[in-house]
Amino acid sequence: xxxPGSWSDDExxxxxxxxxxxxxxxxxxEKGEGAEGMDWRDRASQHLRLDRLLTxxxxxxxxxxxxxxxxxxxxxxxxxxRGFKPEYFGIDVSEEMVAACNRRFGAGSAATTTLxxxxxxxxxxxxxVASGTFNVRQSTPEEEWRRFFHRSVTEMFALARxxxxxxxxxxxxxxxxxxxYYAQVEEMAKLADACGTRDFVVDHGYPLFEMTVTLLRQGG
Numbered sequence: 762x763x764x765p766g767s768w769s770d771d772e773x774x775x776x777x778x779x780x781x782x783x784x785x786x787x788x789x790x791e792k793g794e795g796a797e798g799m800d801w802r803d804r805a806s807q808h809l810r811l812d813r814l815l816t817x818x819x820x821x822x823x824x825x826x827x828x829x830x831x832x833x834x835x836x837x838x839x840x841x842x843r844g845f846k847p848e849y850f851g852i853d854v855s856e857e858m859v860a861a862c863n864r865r866f867g868a869g870s871a872a873t874t875t876l877x878x879x880x881x882x883x884x885x886x887x888x889x890v891a892s893g894t895f896n897v898r899q900s901t902p903e904e905e906w907r908r909f910f911h912r913s914v915t916e917m918f919a920l921a922r923x924x925x926x927x928x929x930x931x932x933x934x935x936x937x938x939x940x941x942y943y944a945q946v947e948e949m950a951k952l953a954d955a956c957g958t959r960d961f962v963v964d965h966g967y968p969l970f971e972m973t974v975t976l977l978r979q980g981g
Contacts, residue, residue, distance in 0.1 A: 774909050777901045782854040784899060794833040794861050800893065809967060811839045814890050814926045817962045817975040820845045827886040829917060830894035831871050834862035876916045889917045889925040896930050898942045906942050911952060918956040924977040934970045949974050
C-alpha cells in the first residue's frame with residue numbers, strides 16, 4: 762500500500778515521500794482501486810495482512826482507527842465485513858489514493874494530512890495501523906529508509922491510545938529485491954524500546970515473507 766505524508770517538520774524525508782507518491786499513484790492509474798492497484802499480489806494476501814494487523818489489537822465497538830497509508834480504504838471494508846465498525850480515518854501521500862478512499866466511503870474518510878499535523882491538533886486514536894507502508898524504498902539508501910521507518914513507527918505509537926500495528930518485510934528470506942526494505946526481527950525489540958513499551962508482539966508465523974508487529978500500551 763502507500764506511504765503517509767511527511768510527518769516531521771523538517772525536510773529530511775521529503776524526497777522519498779515524493780517518490781512514494783509518484784510510485785503508488787502510477788500503480789493506481791495502471792491497476793485500479795483493487796489489491797493490485799495497492800501494490801499487492803492479490804486480494805487474498807491483502808486480506809491476510811489486514812487480519813494479522815488486527816489480531817493482537819483487540820478492536821472494540823466504537824474504536825477510532827487511523828490507517829497510515831490508507832490507499833483506497835480496503836482496511837475499512839475489511840473491518841465492516843467482520844462486524845467491526847470503527848470511527849475510521851485514513852491518511853496517504855498520494856492525493857489520488859485519498860480521492861479513491863473518499864469516493865468509496867464518503868468525504869472526509871481520508872486526507873493528505875500528516876502525523877505531525879494530527880499531533881499538533883491533539884488528535885488521538887484508539888488504534889493506529891499501517892499495512893505495506895514500509896516495504897518499498899525504491900532507490901532510497903537503506904539507512905535513510907530505516908530512519909524514516911523508525912521515526913514513523915514511534916510517531917504512530919504516540920498517536921495511539923491503546924496500540925499500533927504495522928507489517929514489514931522480514932530479513933529472513935531466501936531472495937531479496939533491491940527496491941524493498943527488509944527489517945531484522947531483533948530490530949523490532951529496539952523499536953518497542955524507542956516507543957517506551959515492553960508489551961509487543963512479533964508475528965512471523967503466516968505464509969508471507971514478512972512480519973506483523975503490534976505495540977501495545979501497558980494497561981491499555
